[in-house]
Amino acid sequence: MKDIFVEVVFNLPINQTFSYRVPQELSRVQPGMRVLVPFGNQFLTGVVVMKRDRPGFPNPKDVVDVLDELPLITEKMMQLTRWVSEYYLSSWGQALFLALPRGIEEAVKEKVFLLKDLPDDTLTQRQRELFLVIAENPGNTKAYYRKKFGYSSFYNLLNILKKKGFVYFEQEYIEAQARELFRQFVHINEDYPQLKEKFPDFLKYLKRRPEIDAYMSERLGQDILKSKFLEETRMSPPTLAKMCRYGLCQQITKKVERRIHFEDVEEPKIVKLTDEQTAAIKAVEPNIEKEAFATFLIHGVTGSGKTQVYIEVLKKVLARGKTAIILIPEIALTPQTVRRFKKVVGDEIAIFHSKMSLGERLDYWHACYEGRIQCVVGPRSALFAPLDNLGLIVVDEEHEHTYKQTEINPHYNARDVAIYWARMNNAVVLLGSATPSLESYYNALNKKYALIEMKKRIDDVQMPAVEIIDMRRAKKVGQGELRLFSQLLIDKINERLSKKEQVILLQNRRGFSAFEQCSECGFIPICPNCDISLTYHAHGEKLQCHLCGYTIPAYQFCPNCGGRQIVYKGTGTQRIEKALLEVIPHARVLRMDRDTTRGKRSHETILQAFAEGRADILLGTQMIAKGLDFGRVTLVGVISADVGLSIPDFRAPERIFQLLTQVAGRAGRRQKVGEVMVQTYSYSHYAIQFARTHDYAGFFKEELNHRKNFRYPPFVRLIQILVLHKDFMETVNKTREIAHKLKAPLAKYAQVLGPAPGIIQRMNNLHRWVVTLKLNPQTDPTGKITKSILLQKLGSALEKKKKNQQILVDVDPITLN
DNA sequence: AGCACGCCGACT
DNA sequence: GTCGGCGTGCTC
Ligand SMILES: [Zn+2]
Ligand SMILES: [Zn+2]
Numbered sequence: 001m002k003d004i005f006v007e008v009v010f011n012l013p014i015n016q017t018f019s020y021r022v023p024q025e026l027s028r029v030q031p032g033m034r035v036l037v038p039f040g041n042q043f044l045t046g047v048v049v050m051k052r053d054r055p056g057f058p059n060p061k062d063v064v065d066v067l068d069e070l071p072l073i074t075e076k077m078m079q080l081t082r083w084v085s086e087y088y089l090s091s092w093g094q095a096l097f098l099a100l101p102r103g104i105e106e107a108v109k110e111k112v113f114l115l116k117d118l119p120d121d122t123l124t125q126r127q128r129e130l131f132l133v134i135a136e137n138p139g140n141t142k143a144y145y146r147k148k149f150g151y152s153s154f155y156n157l158l159n160i161l162k163k164k165g166f167v168y169f170e171q172e173y174i175e176a177q178a179r180e181l182f183r184q185f186v187h188i189n190e191d192y193p194q195l196k197e198k199f200p201d202f203l204k205y206l207k208r209r210p211e212i213d214a215y216m217s218e219r220l221g222q223d224i225l226k227s228k229f230l231e232e233t234r235m236s237p238p239t240l241a242k243m244c245r246y247g248l249c250q251q252i253t254k255k256v257e258r259r260i261h262f263e264d265v266e267e268p269k270i271v272k273l274t275d276e277q278t279a280a281i282k283a284v285e286p287n288i289e290k291e292a293f294a295t296f297l298i299h300g301v302t303g304s305g306k307t308q309v310y311i312e313v314l315k316k317v318l319a320r321g322k323t324a325i326i327l328i329p330e331i332a333l334t335p336q337t338v339r340r341f342k343k344v345v346g347d348e349i350a351i352f353h354s355k356m357s358l359g360e361r362l363d364y365w366h367a368c369y370e371g372r373i374q375c376v377v378g379p380r381s382a383l384f385a386p387l388d389n390l391g392l393i394v395v396d397e398e399h400e401h402t403y404k405q406t407e408i409n410p411h412y413n414a415r416d417v418a419i420y421w422a423r424m425n426n427a428v429v430l431l432g433s434a435t436p437s438l439e440s441y442y443n444a445l446n447k448k449y450a451l452i453e454m455k456k457r458i459d460d461v462q463m464p465a466v467e468i469i470d471m472r473r474a475k476k477v478g479q480g481e482l483r484l485f486s487q488l489l490i491d492k493i494n495e496r497l498s499k500k501e502q503v504i505l506l507q508n509r510r511g512f513s514a515f516e517q518c519s520e521c522g523f524i525p526i527c528p529n530c531d532i533s534l535t536y537h538a539h540g541e542k543l544q545c546h547l548c549g550y551t552i553p554a555y556q557f558c559p560n561c562g563g564r565q566i567v568y569k570g571t572g573t574q575r576i577e578k579a580l581l582e583v584i585p586h587a588r589v590l591r592m593d594r595d596t597t598r599g600k601r602s603h604e605t606i607l608q609a610f611a612e613g614r615a616d617i618l619l620g621t622q623m624i625a626k627g628l629d630f631g632r633v634t635l636v637g638v639i640s641a642d643v644g645l646s647i648p649d650f651r652a653p654e655r656i657f658q659l660l661t662q663v664a665g666r667a668g669r670r671q672k673v674g675e676v677m678v679q680t681y682s683y684s685h686y687a688i689q690f691a692r693t694h695d696y697a698g699f700f701k702e703e704l705n706h707r708k709n710f711r712y713p714p715f716v717r718l719i720q721i722l723v724l725h726k727d728f729m730e731t732v733n734k735t736r737e738i739a740h741k742l743k744a745p746l747a748k749y750a751q752v753l754g755p756a757p758g759i760i761q762r763m764n765n766l767h768r769w770v771v772t773l774k775l776n777p778q779t780d781p782t783g784k785i786t787k788s789i790l791l792q793k794l795g796s797a798l799e800k801k802k803k804n805q806q807i808l809v810d811v812d813p814i815t816l817n
Numbered sequence: 818a819g820c821a822c823g824c825c826g827a828c829t
Numbered sequence: 830g831t832c833g834g835c836g837t838g839c840t841c
Binding site for chain 3: 005007008012014016017018019020021037038039040041055056057058059060061124126127152153156157160802804
Binding site for chain 2: 010011012013014039040041042109142143146155156159
């Protein structure tokens with residue numbers, strides 16, 4: 001008999017497959033199944049990506065176990081994850097594990113145990129230290145102690161402790177974190193009515209407790225959760241045991257599926273679709289019927305009824321027996337939205353959200369896999385749900401940055417992957433937004449996507465006026481911190497408070513970097529090469545561009561008007577609250593920011609308190625801009641649009657435009673027309689002016705010009721290489737070295753910018769510098785060439801965490817690093 | 818990611 | 830000569 005072999009990938013940053021021999025008894029293994037295999041001195045769960053009759057490596061080890069009966073990963077999903085890994089430069093394994101439920105990895109790892117109670121003087125200082133760390137909590141994995149003790153010399157010292165006979169290692173099986181849930185049930189046997197007659201003592205018992213006889217008789221053949229059974233019958237456990245002995249019923253263990261229950265909503269009034277909605281659905285319909293791939297961009301103002309369009313299209317897709325994925329930014333995953341979809345889909349819906357337990361995720365994943373789910377709703381990870389026969393992917397609020405995964409590999413953008421996945425499945429994509437990303441709208445204008453415009457609001461409520469307060473001229477309420485408020489804004493707030501109405505005040509999160517802005521004319525120093533604001537460095541009194549590195553001395557006077565320059569770093573919500581209370585002492589203010597929402601449910605608590613009218617003013621960062629509308633809020637104030645505008649990112653104007661538009665959309669819901677007031681020193685900035693007039697097309701045109709002139713997306717592709725290092729000089733040197741290494745080989749294909757300091761210059765004790773690549777759309781339109789050169793030149797250094805250093809690659813960064 | 822190995826300077 | 834800090838390279 002000839003041996004068979006498999007190629008396996010792991011959820012590790014190693015971009016290669018590993019060969020294993022398959023023992024005879026495990027020959028049922030197929031690509032897409034999980035296997036437990038030896039790897040180094042441990043055993044890991046990997047996924048088989050290929051079955052073959054020759055080994056890809058001399059003398060491979062044996063597969064220890066096959067963990068699945070059927071492949072968990074389809075051939076198509078293999079292709080998708082492989083593409084994701086190649087496009088975003090991660091390992092295949094890391095991309096592939098996106099398509100599996102979390103926490104399903106079994107492993108065998110070495111754990112450390114003590115042989116002696118106390119350290120003695122045969123140990124050096126460092127060895128003693130490590131011994132004590134282990135003694136604190138023996139029997140854990142090496143990685144556990146390494147994290148506690150620190151990386152440096154860890155293995156060295158640990159092995160010395162072993163050699164000296166203080167500790168020993170033992171391989172221990174570590175089970176998967178996500179487990180199926182089993183519960184005890186009571187099964188009532190069918191022949192209960194006849195059988196009970198044989199047991200006089202039981203009949204006597206029934207005489208006393210006739211309700212039990214009724215209970216049992218009504219449930220013949222049924223399985224009842226044991227705890228429920230005991231509670232409902234108020235029977236004692238010994239009695240139950242006796243009944244089981246008599247064969248009247250039996251106790252069984254059954255797998256139960258964890259499901260999240262939503263209360264049903266009252267029947268919604270029959271919705272009459274608007275003309276625009278009808279037209280939108282009609283535009284999409286042919287592709288649904290032909291099952292032909294296409295991407296539709298629905299540009300619909302807030303309140304134009306995009307969600308109803310999704311729902312109507314979803315109905316058609318489901319009616320054809322196809323499945324659908326609805327992607328929604330986590331923050332918008334509110335019960336109200338979810339219920340609307342639930343209403344349409346019924347029980348065959350799976351809703352994923354970040355607070356779900358591993359077990360719930362596991363059960364829903366299996367429900368999808370087994371074909372019991374027709375529609376998945378969730379944030380970006382829901383895209384990889386194992387649905388068969390996919391017909392539709394909706395990406396709501398497609399411009400949202402949360403679709404891009406930033407912390408962990410692969411750094412994928414679910415919106416873009418969705419389009420690729422839909423193409424593979426001949427499915428239809430609906431991208432929806434009131435403020436589409438420049439990229440998407442540009443694609444729509446170029447006929448890559450079909451454009452659907454929805455300009456009217458269902459309720460016919462006018463978009464509220466957005467009033468821009470020119471802080472250069474406006475009268476302030478006072479000096480010092482009180483210069484934060486214009487008299488106009490404070491007057492308006494007071495007016496609302498006297499009418500017992502509520503106010504929301506928004507402040508941008510503090511910028512990571514300081515910037516200069518003239519308080520007379522609003523001038524912000526901009527890099528002449530990159531069109532982004534220059535970052536102010538107190539050290540050396542200089543201004544520096546964090547893309548190309550351009551540096552000039554900081555201005556003492558405004559070059560525009562000669563005015564006195566101010567250095568401004570944005571004001572935290574805490575200081576704003578203090579100043580606000582100085583101006584309006586009787587105001588009841590709720591603050592919602594990083595500090596006040598640390599607790600698990602603090603979010604909801606604050607929002608609820610505000611909704612119940614226990615405060616007049618809700619003051620917070622952008623996080624309160626979305627996903628909520630309060631009936632009694634009639635004024636939304638933006639304290640300063642300047643912090644947002646000055647973020648050194650070419651998308652800063654786009655983000656401000658989106659924020660202001662969104663705020664306006666929210667403020668103007670319900671019957672009352674709200675009012676939006678925006679304070680800014682950059683009164684004439686195009687993003688602010690176009691937001692004031694709700695003019696997306698105008699904004700798009702102007703912004704597109706900037707992008708074209710300074711060569712940014714959608715005209716070029718960007719790739720950023722981020723160097724993290726403990727030591728500042730090393731960071732700079734390493735970044736310079738990388739830029740230098742890449743310049744010559746990339747000369748034809750990409751412009752190499754930098755080295756330059758990152759937007760966040762220091763995080764977790766690591767300095768951050770970046771090299772930015774602008775790919776040449778003529779010579780390397782897909783980016784494949786640049787990526788292969790990148791891999792070739794930086795190769796194994798990428799993504800590999802070293803003691804003090806790490807190098808990350810971000811393909812299509814959505815916020816500059 | 819996790820781990821071993823080997824080099825080298827520091828310190829018995 | 831050991832210890833321990835650190836970079837490099839392998840894991841089928
Ligand atoms: Zn000025
Ligand atoms: Zn620049």
